[in-house]
Amino acid sequence: MTDTTKPAPIAPTWPANAAKLLHFTLGWLGPCKTYTNVILPRVVAAGLTLPIEALDVDENQDIARAHDIRCLPTLIMLDADDRVIGTLLGMRPEPTLRAWLAAPTADYPL
Numbered sequence: 001m002t003d004t005t006k007p008a009p010i011a012p013t014w015p016a017n018a019a020k021l022l023h024f025t026l027g028w029l030g031p032c033k034t035y036t037n038v039i040l041p042r043v044v045a046a047g048l049t050l051p052i053e054a055l056d057v058d059e060n061q062d063i064a065r066a067h068d069i070r071c072l073p074t075l076i077m078l079d080a081d082d083r084v085i086g087t088l089l090g091m092r093p094e095p096t097l098r099a100w101l102a103a104p105t106a107d108y109p110l
Helices: 030-045 061-066 094-102
Strands: 018-025 052-056 074-079 084-089
Touching (some): 084 094
């Protein structure tokens, strides 16, 4: 019998220059709750080692404005110089998130 509660391991295949993920969220918004409480923890448990900085847009409006956040949740992968490597907009299923981590694009299509 297969344990379906444990996520499959994730290989650290994100770009070598990736330094962190910014996770723009709203604590009361349903899709953001799902990402924060279900999907991201499963990806972290599977081996994601990039630091994730959760930013509530109500409390971090200047940062959200600087990154032109218009869709929630939003993930932005940054390099060590805080340059954007890739952006993932909106609620996505875990397989899509894993694919994006492996090959982030500037604007992953909705």
